[in-house]
Amino acid sequence: MSTTPSKSPTKYSSEFRASAVKLATDTDQPVSVTAKNLGVNVNTLHTWIHNASKPINTSSDKSECHYEEVKRLKKELSMVKQERDLLKKAAAYFELYIV
Secondary structure, three states: OOOOOOOOOOOOOHHHHHHHHHHHHHOOOOHHHHHHHHOOOHHHHHHHHHHHHOOOOOOHHHHHHHHHHHHHHHHHHHHHHHHHHHHHHHHHHHHHHHO
16 A cells, blocks of 8 residues: 655745736636646635635725715715706706797
């Protein structure tokens, strides 16, 4: 019986991981081809892409900021709708005098 030495996992730098993810997501070639060209396991590259797509920080400051932005945008939308309705009425009014 012969035993084969187990392979230790390869450590990749965070810069290499980031550039690999960018290359895999920005090109039109399949992820498997990118992984093969970089000498990385396909599943490893998929894991890196998945981890890179996760939000880094989900703090309450962000949610509060989003809440304030949504509030501001709703107010702006309401004002734009009022302006639109006013312009519709004005257009209908002037259409009567042009015809």
